[in-house]
Amino acid sequence: MAENRAFKAYVSDGIESLKLVARLSWQRNLTAWFYVPIGIIIILLACFGVNSLIGLSSVSFPASVACLIVLFFGLMICDMIIGDRKTRALVNIIDIPAGWALRYINIFFTPSFVLLPLSPSISGVEVGKIIAVFLIGFFVVVAITAWLVRVLQLITGSSKRAMTERAEEMGREDDAIPLSQVSSSRQDFQVTLPSGMTTPSLTSGTSTPGIREDIANDLIAPRRTQDPSRIRGTGGPPETDFSVQDSRPPSPPQQTPLPLTRPQRWAAFINRNFDRLTYLILFLFVGLPIYYATGYAMPAQLTFNVLAYFTALALPPKWRQFLHPVLVSSAITVLGIWILSLMRGESLDQVLGSYKTGTDYLDLWHGRKNLSIPGAGDVFGSVLDASIVALALPMFSYRQELRRHFFAIVIPNVAISIGSLFGYPVLCYAIGISSTRSLAFAGRSLTLALATPATKNLGGDVNTNAALAIMSGIMGVLVGQRILEWLRIPEGQSDNLAFQIGRIVK
Structure with a gap:
């Protein structure tokens, strides 16, 4: 009973x-x-x-x-x-x-990292070369951009006063x-x-x-009740200054509210945790049954990817400075959907192939067969x-x-884009990086929406280009301000300069 x-x-x-x-x-x-x-x-x-x-x-x-x-x-x-x-x-x-x-724009970038295992095989030496070119190029581009923007600021007269306004x-x-x-x-x-x-x-x-x-x-x-000794009129120390008398009646003593039921x-x-619980329910009771009953993996993979992103966001703030949610959630997603696919006897390439089939809303609404x-x-x-x-x-x-910083934004933007287009591919190919990955560096300074079609038109590796573009944004958030400090940008100008560089170097 x-x-x-x-x-x-x-x-x-x-x-x-x-x-x-x-x-x-x-x-x-x-x-x-x-x-x-x-x-x-x-x-x-x-x-x-x-x-x-x-x-x-x-x-x-x-x-x-x-x-x-x-x-x-x-x-x-x-x-x-x-x-x-x-x-x-x-x-x-x-x-x-x-x-x-x-x-939630970060979670929409995760497919670029989830699909990296599908990229053509690459040697460790080439990976090291790509990382070296990326890191050195990032610091060089930021330095050039910072000083170019700074010079244009002095020429055009834009300064901290603009941010004050x-x-x-x-x-x-x-x-x-x-x-x-x-x-x-x-x-x-x-x-x-x-x-x-x-x-x-x-x-x-x-x-x-x-x-x-x-x-x-x-x-x-x-909240816990206040210390009675700090509440006037309820037993605290008497007032010693009578030069100013308060005509207001003494406030009643604060009482501890009843705890939540x-x-x-x-x-x-x-x-x-409403969103997390919702996606967890969809994953367990919608995604998994559909996946194991019909083989259609989208509901299970999508909800699991979202849960992985929420898990990455739950990391302590200090950890997230280095373990970016995009990278962490992508790694969790790859591992998770691979484990789910093993229960159906599928390989990692097969499950990643179903993760992104290349059919987007434009294809569906255009009625392509x-x-x-x-x-x-x-x-x-x-x-x-x-x-x-x-x-x-x-x-x-x-x-x-x-409007105020138009020239300080546009001129470095165009200069860096042209330099990336003609400089990166030649340098990468000269040090032994494959041609398709070298061409992926051509869109290094473009936003992902423009870099993807540009890389396709050049015949470069889209996955490499997407990873470069996203990692550039992550690096800018993590070390962008520190680079300005290393460059000894005046403290009064660093915030204003970071605003402009953020629109040039992702």
Whole structure:
């Protein structure tokens, strides 16, 4: 009887916690699991339309980058015509899917590393040469770019004053936002305690996007009561200065709120890990049954890849400085899907072949025949186009900096791109790197969206090029600021210079 009562109590508390989560976080989950997918589809439809228009000409250009340019200048025109306030309201709407796509852009890069085992065999000596060229070239390019930008700064007169003006503009923009707009954009997940007090939630921004939205995603236990000796009027030391008398009545002593109940604790855990639990359920009860029953691996591989990325994000911040989530999640994904494939008697090459079959949304919507079923890598690659389009929002946000430092950004950008195109392949081939991998270095200074088609047109190795482009971004985050310090860039100019170099060297 006691066991039955305990079991019923656990079931009752579980149902109560689920009701609590559903009642207090339904808006967040509705946005994350309904509005965001619809917005992503709309962005991809726009890319599909632009791709169809580009296909009418003989020019090869990524539709996602074209949409990025169109969206950026479209927002600029809207800002001039309808004003800043209405434009920011439009940006907040676009940011629902775009903010999500930018927040998770790292996971869409993982297929490039997951597929590295499919690259042609390479000797250890050649790997060492590639790493050496990459590292030396990275530091040389950053140094050249830093000093070139610095010289152009001095010539054009752009300096720390530009960043100060930007800070003042940001402050004016924040002051212009009505208080009701800010408060209405927050969806706080709170639990009313028996004592009538509420527990404020922590914000993580892992599900619902928004430039000015911070979505509460956690329940926290109440803070401990204050030390009575530090509370005036409740037994603390008497006041010794009577020159200023406080007419306000003494505040009542603070009381320790009652602890969270078991359903409230469970609701806090579920809400804090809602995305992880959702993908875990999909992996165990949807992906694996489909994979082992039909052989279609996409649901299992995609959900496992997402879980691997969440695992990589759970590493301590100090570790993530060196163990980048893209690299860690890619390694976990390769190992995991290989183990899953061994249970079906498949080799690593076979399972990676099903991970990315080369069929993206453009192929499907164009109605091309004899297509393979898309894999997890194809899904990530498709959504990556939405992330590239979404880059128009931070560009619009920093439009004043782009205008002020136009020459300091464009001139080094063009110079480094031309140097990479004609310098890297010759140098790599001369020291014994294969021709296809040497040509992959030609797009070293391009963003991945442009580097991929450029490398294909040159006949280079796309996987090598993708790894180089992504590793460049990772290196910039890890050591970019330190390189500026080693170059003895003036401290007042380092942040301003890093802003510009970040748009030149990925």
